[in-house]
Amino acid sequence: MSQDIATIRVTRYRPEKDAKPFFQEYKVPYRHDMVVLDALNYIKAEIDGSLTYRWSCRMGVCGSCGANIDGEPKLTCASFLHEFKGRTITVEPMTHFPVIKDLVVDMQDFMEKLVKIKPWIIREKETPPEQGEYKQSAKELERYSQFSSCINCMLCYAACPIYGLNEKFLGPAATALAYRYIEDSRDQGKEVRFPIVHEMEGAWECTLVGECSVVCPKGVDPMLAIQKTKILGATNAIKSLLMPRGGR
Amino acid sequence: MVDDGRVEGVTAIEVRTGELVTILGKAVIIATGGCGRIFQFTTNGWIKTGDGMALAYRAGVPLKDMEMVQYHPTLLPNTGILITEAARGEGGHLLNKDGERFLKRYVPNKMELGPRDILSRAEMSEINAGRGFEGPYGSYVNLDLTHLGKITIEDKLPFVKELAEKYLGIDPEHEPIPVRPGQHYMMGGVHTDMHGFTGMPGLYAAGEVACVSMNGANRLGSNSLTECLVFGAAAGRAAARYAVKMESPSFGNPVQGEVMMEEKRIFDQILKHEQGERISSVRTEMQNGMEKHVGIYRDENSLKEGCRIIGDLKTRLSNAIVEDKDHVYNTELVAALELDFMLDVAETIPYSAIQRRESRGAHYRTDYTKRDDANFLTHSMAHKTPGPPRIDYSPVTITRWKPEERVY
Numbered sequence A: 001m002s003q004d005i006a007t008i009r010v011t012r013y014r015p016e017k018d019a020k021p022f023f024q025e026y027k028v029p030y031r032h033d034m035v036v037l038d039a040l041n042y043i044k045a046e047i048d049g050s051l052t053y054r055w056s057c058r059m060g061v062c063g064s065c066g067a068n069i070d071g072e073p074k075l076t077c078a079s080f081l082h083e084f085k086g087r088t089i090t091v092e093p094m095t096h097f098p099v100i101k102d103l104v105v106d107m108q109d110f111m112e113k114l115v116k117i118k119p120w121i122i123r124e125k126e127t128p129p130e131q132g133e134y135k136q137s138a139k140e141l142e143r144y145s146q147f148s149s150c151i152n153c154m155l156c157y158a159a160c161p162i163y164g165l166n167e168k169f170l171g172p173a174a175t176a177l178a179y180r181y182i183e184d185s186r187d188q189g190k191e192v193r194f195p196i197v198h199e200m201e202g203a204w205e206c207t208l209v210g211e212c213s214v215v216c217p218k219g220v221d222p223m224l225a226i227q228k229t230k231i232l233g234a235t236n237a238i239k240s241l242l243m244p245r246g247g248r
Numbered sequence B: 001m002v003d004d005g006r007v008e009g010v011t012a013i014e015v016r017t018g019e020l021v022t023i024l025g026k027a028v029i030i031a032t033g034g035c036g037r038i039f040q041f042t043t044n045g046w047i048k049t050g051d052g053m054a055l056a057y058r059a060g061v062p063l064k065d066m067e068m069v070q071y072h073p074t075l076l077p078n079t080g081i082l083i084t085e086a087a088r089g090e091g092g093h094l095l096n097k098d099g100e101r102f103l104k105r106y107v108p109n110k111m112e113l114g115p116r117d118i119l120s121r122a123e124m125s126e127i128n129a130g131r132g133f134e135g136p137y138g139s140y141v142n143l144d145l146t147h148l149g150k151i152t153i154e155d156k157l158p159f160v161k162e163l164a165e166k167y168l169g170i171d172p173e174h175e176p177i178p179v180r181p182g183q184h185y186m187m188g189g190v191h192t193d194m195h196g197f198t199g200m201p202g203l204y205a206a207g208e209v210a211c212v213s214m215n216g217a218n219r220l221g222s223n224s225l226t227e228c229l230v231f232g233a234a235a236g237r238a239a240a241r242y243a244v245k246m247e248s249p250s251f252g253n254p255v256q257g258e259v260m261m262e263e264k265r266i267f268d269q270i271l272k273h274e275q276g277e278r279i280s281s282v283r284t285e286m287q288n289g290m291e292k293h294v295g296i297y298r299d300e301n302s303l304k305e306g307c308r309i310i311g312d313l314k315t316r317l318s319n320a321i322v323e324d325k326d327h328v329y330n331t332e333l334v335a336a337l338e339l340d341f342m343l344d345v346a347e348t349i350p351y352s353a354i355q356r357r358e359s360r361g362a363h364y365r366t367d368y369t370k371r372d373d374a375n376f377l378t379h380s381m382a383h384k385t386p387g388p389p390r391i392d393y394s395p396v397t398i399t400r401w402k403p404e405e406r407v408y
């Protein structure tokens, strides 16, 4: 029996050599249980050591291996070759991001956005650990737990048409993360966080097509978070117009 | 970076530009995790290449108890993805080719709830006796959950179901899951005291990379959390206490310059080779060699072979090529440096294991099957030398709990 072969078409771009990106094709042995990352690793180990892409855990938990596979943003480590039609699979860097080299994109913008929403529990007064934990019931956890499953893979940004048009948009994952803290019963930082989320450009253009929620490999629903923060933002804005600010 | 016996920072590569930088610090805490990728089958992420262990070792800190390598009994054969202990906790059975719950011969009183090391060895014994299954990724045994029923599997083990379906196309309600043992955790690591202090002024370590010795020769499940949270905090506090009383290392001091020169030399050397073998073949042979000769079952001959293989591979790596000569985002160069780290760390394992002529915890010698407290109730310490590692010993401090015989 002749060996089953898959063709992997990968975007190549080495800024020290190439004026612009182009496709390169590699042949790899095809197996039913092979993921796209296995194919890339095969190429790097056996055919071309210069092929450049990111990964680290190989099991869908670190979020570093995203790429556009046959046009869809996906994790290369969690996408089987057999999920795609035919034996030729195209792997490109995630859309909407500047490309550093081959499949590696610049994450700077996303990283800054993550920090901007203050992704930690804010307390009016910190109490020392000796005074015990900040307790939370299972019900309270339920309110935000899906939003805490995000692995920062940025696939939702690659899928988001609004982010593609306006880079200033806080975007799906960062909004979901902000919402995760807003909904956390232990957090007392809403006053600080609201203006940041509310001022985000682009949110009102979000048409709620929900591409972000479709591509998310972790079952996070960023669209829901955007929707909810919009509503919260609106009521909060009205409230602050109507009510004088009192000391607490 | 070590100046006059004191650690004063690290050198690093800005991967994005390929630039070498030095980062000065009054104290350095190593928290880089384990080195599972030395082995063929591991539950670790593939970036676990032992870099932190190698850095401390090269700086002169011994690696302690490196022969104590924990194997986990239930990995998926191809990917090494871990199937949680809960699958056995809920009542799953381990079966050999004859459909037999073979653990009755090894841990009759505990069966599937027995300790990880004994279960891993039992699986290996079954496989070696020809009672395993043969698959495209080597031998395995079955983890059977079919008798647990849909409700238990869906409610209690949803993640197991998801993994089996996703990675094997198997529905565990109707079919057993193929599993095999694989590397899971390093009990050994950078020698530290209770405060994460390595003995070298300015250098601390915490987490799996460190060996504070709370795991002895065999870690119990979840104790890695204690290592991170309790000893991570201890290391942080100790490093902070040290840092506040020290002067900052000065910029542009000679050590900084020397280190840069040395690193440059290495890079130039690695990147200049035009012909030779790929680093990937060296890496694969290391992983296979460690699995085969320094794995679950060891003896004098296999360990000798392990030492030899790693020695040879070190020579081969120094002649291997990195095809990618770019400065920008050179992941192949990073992989070469990581392999260099892995080989240093890997070498300490068979050298430490060969001298421990007994079986203890996760370390099992088929030629010395008994524990020998008279001679080996002691920590091994691997020191870096220009040649193979030098092994000496440091005493075990026993407080409340006396070592006892393991009976199950």
Ligand code: SF4
Binding pocket: A149, A150, A151, A152, A153, A154, A155, A156, A157, A172, A173, A176, A212, A215, A216, A217, A218, A219, A220, A222
């Ligand atoms: S929300 Fe989902 S798609 Fe977006 S970064 Fe997080 S895990 Fe990735």
Ligand code: FES
Binding pocket: A054, A055, A056, A057, A058, A059, A060, A061, A062, A063, A064, A065, A066, A075, A076, A077, A078
């Ligand atoms: S490699 Fe970690 S998510 Fe894919």
